[in-house]
Amino acid sequence: MVVTQLEFDPTKGIKNREKHGISLSMALSVYDAPFKLTLHRCRNGEQRCLDLALIQEHRVVLALVYVMRGNSVRAISLRVASKAERRFYEEARTAN
Numbered sequence: 001m002v003v004t005q006l007e008f009d010p011t012k013g014i015k016n017r018e019k020h021g022i023s024l025s026m027a028l029s030v031y032d033a034p035f036k037l038t039l040h041r042c043r044n045g046e047q048r049c050l051d052l053a054l055i056q057e058h059r060v061v062l063a064l065v066y067v068m069r070g071n072s073v074r075a076i077s078l079r080v081a082s083k084a085e086r087r088f089y090e091e092a093r094t095a096n
């Protein structure tokens with residue numbers, strides 16, 4: 001799917017930066033990462049995705065939670081992946 005834009009609530013963006021130290025404006029760097037792992041989950045009747053990706057320039061695995069709205073990625077949360085998520089990501093990458 002071709003993504004044309006990134007969307008997020010500006011207030012949520014401020015809260016995300018305060019809580020996680022990462023701007024939601026960086027979400028497409030995870031979404032577009034060449035070696036990402038995507039997990040799907042339904043919450044409140046809505047399909048949510050969790051992308052885990054190593055961002056080379058920062059040498060960190062980030063976790064992006066989002067929903068697709070047409071051709072837009074609506075970012076919900078962006079943070080450094082937990083230790084368990086990083087382990088899961090590395091195991092999945094080395095298994096392929």
